[in-house]
Amino acid sequence: MGALGHFLERQGIPTASISLVREHTETIRPPRALWVTFELGRPLGIPDDPDFQRRVLRATAELLERTDGPLIADYPEEVAEEADFTGWACPINLMPQATDTLEAEIDRLATWHDQSVARTGRTTVGVSGLDMPAAGALLSTALAGNLPPAQTLKEAVDDLRAYYLEAASAFPDPGTSKKRKAWLWDETLFGKALLDLQPKLVASADPQLRILGNLTLIPATERHRLAKV
Amino acid sequence: MVKRLSDMPEVEAHHLRRIECPTFDDTPALPGKPLSQRRVALISTAGLHRRGDRPFRPGDGSYRVIPAETPARDLVMSHISVNFDRTGFQQDHNVAFPIDRLRELVEQGVVGSMASMHYSFMGAFPPDAAEPHAQHLAGLLKQDAVDAALLVPV
Numbered sequence: 001m002g003a004l005g006h007f008l009e010r011q012g013i014p015t016a017s018i019s020l021v022r023e024h025t026e027t028i029r030p031p032r033a034l035w036v037t038f039e040l041g042r043p044l045g046i047p048d049d050p051d052f053q054r055r056v057l058r059a060t061a062e063l064l065e066r067t068d069g070p071l072i073a074d075y076p077e078e079v080a081e082e083a084d085f086t087g088w089a090c091p092i093n094l095m096p097q098a099t100d101t102l103e104a105e106i107d108r109l110a111t112w113h114d115q116s117v118a119r120t121g122r123t124t125v126g127v128s129g130l131d132m133p134a135a136g137a138l139l140s141t142a143l144a145g146n147l148p149p150a151q152t153l154k155e156a157v158d159d160l161r162a163y164y165l166e167a168a169s170a171f172p173d174p175g176t177s178k179k180r181k182a183w184l185w186d187e188t189l190f191g192k193a194l195l196d197l198q199p200k201l202v203a204s205a206d207p208q209l210r211i212l213g214n215l216t217l218i219p220a221t222e223r224h225r226l227a228k229v
Numbered sequence: 230m231v232k233r234l235s236d237m238p239e240v241e242a243h244h245l246r247r248i249e250c251p252t253f254d255d256t257p258a259l260p261g262k263p264l265s266q267r268r269v270a271l272i273s274t275a276g277l278h279r280r281g282d283r284p285f286r287p288g289d290g291s292y293r294v295i296p297a298e299t300p301a302r303d304l305v306m307s308h309i310s311v312n313f314d315r316t317g318f319q320q321d322h323n324v325a326f327p328i329d330r331l332r333e334l335v336e337q338g339v340v341g342s343m344a345s346m347h348y349s350f351m352g353a354f355p356p357d358a359a360e361p362h363a364q365h366l367a368g369l370l371k372q373d374a375v376d377a378a379l380l381v382p383v
C-alpha cells in the first residue's frame with residue numbers, strides 16, 4: 001500500500017494512506033499515513049457503522065493538508081473484539097457424516113445464502129463465474145487427483161469460501177465472524193476438503209499449484225490443522 | 230485488539246514479518262488546496278473489481294477501475310491472500326472500500342468532490358510490477374481533475 005503513495009505522489013498526486021501494519025509503514029515511509037489498530041481486512045474498523053467509518057476516513061483525508069511527511073499519525077479509536085454471545089449452534093446439521101458429500105453440503109446451504117443475499121442485497125460470490133454446485137464439483141474433481149489450472153481452482157475455492165461464510169451469517173444465531181470461520185474449518189466438509197487438497201497441490205509438478213498449496217489456500221492461522229489430516 | 234506485531238498472535242505476526250517491504254528514498258509530501266476544495270479518488274489494494282472484470286492473479290501489479298456509481302452488489306474481491314478477514318467486506322463493502330463515506334464527506338463539505346472513477350490494486354504486488362501501472366494511473370487521475378488520492382489497504 002505504502003509503495004503506491006510514493007509512486008503517485010512522485011507523479012504529482014498527493015496521497016494519504018491508512019496503515020494496518022505499523023512496522024511495514026515505518027519501513028516503506030509513504031508521504032502520509034494514518035495508523036489504525038483494526039483487524040486486517042477491516043481498514044475502516046467496523047462494518048455497518050457509518051459514523052465510525054466516516055471518522056476514520058475523515059482523519060485520513062485531513063492528513064492531506066500536511067506537508068511534513070513522511071509522517072505516521074496514530075488513530076485514537078480502537079475496536080473492541082466482537083461480543084461473543086455463546087450458544088451459537090449450527091441450525092442445520094453440517095457435521096461431516098460418512099455418507100455425506102460436499103455437493104450435498106453446498107446444496108443445503110443454498111437457502112441460507114439466499115437469506116444472506118435478501119438481507120444485504122448483495123453477495124461477494126462471483127469471481128470464478130461458476131455456480132456453487134459447479135465450483136464444488138471442480139473441488140471434488142481436484143480431490144480425486146484431476147487438478148485443474150491453479151487460477152481456476154483458486155477462484156472456485158474463494159467463491160465457495162465466501163458462499164459458506166455469507167450463508168452462515170444468515171443463520172438464526174450467527175455468532176461472531178470468528179466463530180463462523182472456526183465453524184468452516186471445524187465442522188464442514190468444505191474445510192476438510194481444503195485440508196485434504198493441500199498436500200496434493202504441494203506435491204504437484206506445476207509451480208502455480210504448489211504456490212496455491214503452500215501460500216494461498218489455507219490461512220496462516222489454520223495451517224496447524226494440516227498436521228492432523 | 231491488534232497493536233504492534235508483538236501484540237498479535239504469533240502465527241499471524243510471523244506471517245506479516247515474513248513479508249518483505251520495499252524501501253524508498255523519502256518522497257516529499259506535496260502541498261495542495263484545502264481539503265474542502267479537493268477532488269478525491271479512492272485507491273484500494275484489496276483486489277476489488279466489478280463482477281465479470283478480470284480477477285487478480287499472483288504477481289499482478291495492474292489495477293481495476295471502479296466507477297463511482299458502481300452498485301455495491303457488483304463488487305467482488307479476488308485478492309490472492311487468505312490471511313485477512315473477508316467477512317467484514319461481505320457484510321458491508323464500506324469497511325474496506327469506503328465509497329459511501331467519501332460521498333458523505335463531500336455532502337458535508339469536508340471534501341470538495343469525489344472522482345468519477347476509483348481504483349483497486351491487489352496488495353500482494355511486487356513493487357516493480359505495480360510502478361508502471363501507478364505512473365499511468367497518475368496521468369488518468371489528473372485527467373479526471375483529481376488532486377488527492379486516499380489509499381486504503383486491506
